[in-house]
Amino acid sequence: MQGLMQAGLKSIDRPVAVAFGFIVVLLLAGSLYSSSFLSANYLLQQLQVAAFLGLISSGVMLVILLGHIDLSIPWLVTVGGMMSTAAAGWWGPEWAIPFGVFCGVVFGLVNGLGVAILRVPSMIFTLGINAVAQGVMVLHTGGFAPQDSATPLMRWLAVERTLLGIPNAVFIWALLGVAIVVMLKKTPLGRYIYAIGNKEGATYLSGVNTRLVIVTCFVLSGMCSALAGVLLAGYSSKGYQAMGDPYLLPAIAAVVLGGTHILGGRGSYLGTVAGVILISLLASILSVMQMPEAGRQIIYGCVIVGMLLVYGRGQRVVG
Amino acid sequence: MSAPSGTLADWRLRLGQSQGALIAVAVFLAMFSLYIANHPAGLTVPVVTTAANKAVLLALVAMAQTLPVLTGGLDLSVGMVFVMTNCLASTIVSGEPWQVALGIVAVLLAGAAAGFVNGAIVVYGRLQPIITTLATGAIYYGIALLLRPVPGGDVDPDLADFMTYTVFGETVPTALVLLLAVVILIWLPFRNSVVGRGCYAVGSSEGAAYMSGVAIGRSRLAAYTLAGLLAGVAGLMLTFVTFSGEASAPIGGTYTLNSIAAVVIGGTSLYGGAGGAIGSIFGAFILRTIDDLLFVFDLPPLWQPLFQGVVLLGAVSLGAARVFRVKNRLELFN
Secondary structure (H helix, E strand, O other): OHHHHHHHHHHOOHHHHHHHHHHHHHHHHHHHHOHHHHOHHHHHHHHHHHHHHHHHHHHHHHHHHOOOOOOOHHHHHHHHHHHHHHHHHHHOHHHHHHHHHHHHHHHHHHHHHHHHOOOOOHHHHHHHHHHHHHHHHHHHHHHHOOOOEOOHHHHHHHHOEOHHHOEHHHHHHHHHHHHHHHHHHHOHHHHHHHHHHHOHHHHHHOOOOHHHHHHHHHHHHHHHHHHHHHHHHHHOOEOOOOOOHHHHHHHHHHHHHOOOOOOOOOOOHHHHHHHHHHHHHHHHHHHHOOOOHHHHHHHHHHHHHHHHHHHOOOOOOOO | OOOOOOOHHHHHHHHHHOHHHHHHHHHHHHHHHHHHHHOOOOOOHHHHHHHHHHHHHHHHHHHHHHHHHHOOOOOOOHHHHHHHHHHHHHHHOOOOHHHHHHHHHHHHHHHHHHHHHHHHHHHOOOOOHHHHHHHHHHHHHHHHHHHOOOOEOOOOHHHHHHHHOEEOOOOEEHHHHHHHHHHHHHHHHHHHOHHHHHHHHHHHOHHHHHHOOOOHHHHHHHHHHHHHHHHHHHHHHHHHHHOOEOOOHHHHHHHHHHHHHHHHHOOOOOOOOOOOHHHHHHHHHHHHHHHHHHHHOOOOHHHHHHHHHHHHHHHHHHHHHHHHOOOOHHHHOO
């Protein structure tokens, strides 16, 4: 029994434990301020808001595990939101979600091809795709005055709570999360992702089609961002320009706070979940305390640096 | 190893090393000629001065970005330091001449201090530069908001006019003189110093640099600190151009991202160890001239962002040519 517990504890590594510990501390500190911080309703509300960031971070995590980064998140989220609502206007509401996600997949595919085939550093190539996506969206709104209001299904998915009073968005995040955990732990693809993050050349020499794995991860990242954009459009009832701008830094921060190494090869999905909840909760508590934006930004930065100094330090160079 | 200086082989080596920067210079000259040829006013001092004032801001931020990139790192906070020093300058660079002078020194020190904090966390905290500067960027943006919750402020008008117009009998834009001064007084001495060479060594191979006795910590720290200082110079210049300060996250983000693009276009490797700030200056000029070209060719405004994006993507993909030249695919994995 004790051995089992130790094994269970071992599988939760230090960053994840610290991140969850910090979440508990945040909640307790918040409850000193107002008892409503511990109410089920407040916690569910937090999970609902965290779900959008959770979807984005899931894709970002896959790309970071490879040792790459995806800076096209902001406008791929926007593409998802704006193209889904536009598709509803063009061909009817049933096309909204598939088309929004499809557009994210297309941009993700271009990201993947640029990084895997052309070997342009992902940092700069995804930045270029971000600019292109922005250009396409500006052109899109300017020319046709397209529909921008979300369909009832999008609103239902993002806002409503059906089963057991749990928000639907949380279910979507949970489904995606389970799929990613299974992929990372139980499929060759997942193993290849970690392997590429550790040593791409060695993985290639082992006979893995590394290009295909890289393209797949960028496609998944584009898909996750666009899906989050679709839901965000549902949450705020419409898709609009720059709606994804506030999500890039929190998404990367959530993944890294969850213990995923920014240079790839190491990290667990549970950590990313912890990071997402931590970031969302921190933002929520600071806004409830009516902290001005300036203070929020400073605290936010200090928390990231502080937590990483506790468990994210690199090795000393010794030759 | 290296050829004796002054010989033909030495020059060939040097030319080869600055190939990226030379291409950037050539592309810029071609684009700027095209711009001037199609500009209704032609090559006049006001046209060049306007172009220079805009371009020098990005050029300074791109120079700042170059230093951490050379060490194999990255500074995602460089745009926020730029915004923070802009807000600070709009608060303290006015009044009596001695107050103005003191204000300028304080602004530059603030920029350098921000860079030093980045460097200290990267070197002594041993955190990854990307995530460190992502976090400190949020802190510097918060400080900018504290300094200037709403856009506004003031700057010494005589000095601002002087810095944004011309010198030498109204022929040369002051901004270009400032840029040249920064290159001659800061960049060239730094590159030729032991610490500056250490930055290249760390970026090429940290382990080898350590074994050769290079002070890797000191080199890194100097690179980030100098990056903060240069971003501070840019922030000061922005205040002279706009006569005010604004804590704007979009401005900071845009400058950070464009600075990375400028560094890459200017021939500096994102993996570190090769390139230089002069190339980045021309990379920045190229990015700015693209905007100006769109203006003179009367491209419909709606198409401009897309066109800019496609050009940016194309420019950064140029390096992909090497992929089709390698004979052994293993060479790609490093």
